[in-house]
Amino acid sequence: MIKTFFFTSLAGLSLAIFSCVEQPVKDENNKVLLELMNKRLEVAPSVAKSKWNTKAPINDPIREKTILDSVEARASRMGLDKHFARDFFQAQFEAGKKVQTQLHEKWEKEAQPPFDPTINLATEVRPVLDSLTPLLLVELKKIQLANNKQSFENFKKSARNIIHTEFDDNVVEIAIKPIKSHLK
Numbered sequence: 052m053i054k055t056f057f058f059t060s061l062a063g064l065s066l067a068i069f070s071c072v073e074q075p076v077k078d079e080n081n082k083v084l085l086e087l088m089n090k091r092l093e094v095a096p097s098v099a100k101s102k103w104n105t106k107a108p109i110n111d112p113i114r115e116k117t118i119l120d121s122v123e124a125r126a127s128r129m130g131l132d133k134h135f136a137r138d139f140f141q142a143q144f145e146a147g148k149k150v151q152t153q154l155h156e157k158w159e160k161e162a163q164p165p166f167d168p169t170i171n172l173a174t175e176v177r178p179v180l181d182s183l184t185p186l187l188l189v190e191l192k193k194i195q196l197a198n199n200k201q202s203f204e205n206f207k208k209s210a211r212n213i214i215h216t217e218f219d220d221n222v223v224e225i226a227i228k229p230i231k232s233h234l235k
C-alpha cells in the first residue's frame with residue numbers, strides 16, 4: 052500500500068516536472084515563430100501603400116520565385132525540409148497579398164489619393180521582409196525538430212492570440228496552413 056502510494060506519487064511528480072520543463076520550451080518556439088509571422092504581415096500595409104502609389108500589381112511572381120529559390124537553398128544547408136520551407140513561405144506571401152488586397156479594396160471605396168511621403172518598395176520595404184527570412188527559417192527548423200505533442204488546434208489558438216487583430220481569421224488561416232502537417 053505504502054509502496055504503491057510512493058510509486059504513484061513519484062510518477063506524478065516526474066510528470067509534473069516533465070511538463071514544467073518540456074511544455075514552455077515548445078510554446079516559446081511557437082511564440083517566436085508566430086511573432087515573426089506577425090512582423091512579416093505588419094510589413095504588408097507598407098507594401099500595399101507603395102503599390103497604391105505606383106499602381107504596381109500586388110502579385111509579383113518573379114520576386115516570389117527569387118525568395119523561394121533562396122529559401123530552398125538555405126533550407127537544404129540547414130537540414131530543414133525544403134518542401135516545408137517552400138510551402139511555408141508561399142503561405143506567408145498569400146497571407147500578405149490577402150492583406151494588401153483588403154487594403155486596396157478599402158482605398159478603392161474611399162477614393163484614397165496617393166500616400167505621402169512615398170515609401171520605396173525596393174529600398175525601404177523589401178529589405179525588412181528579407182531580414183525576417185533567415186529568422187523564420189531558424190524557427191521552422193525548431194518546429195520540424197520538436198517531437199510535437201502539441202496539437203494544431205493549440206497552435207491555431209496561439210496564432211490568433213499573437214497575430215494582431217488587424218489581420219482577420221482568414222489571413223491567419225492562410226499563414227498557418229503549412230504548419231498543420233507538422234503538428235499532429
Ligand SMILES: C=C(O[C@@H]1C=C(C(=O)O)C=C[C@H]1O)C(=O)O
Nearest residue numbers: 098109110111114115143144147
Ligand atoms: C510583398 C510583396 O508583395 C507580394 C508578396 C510577396 C512577399 O510576401 O514576399 C512577394 C511578392 C509579391 O507577390 C512584394 O512585392 O514585395
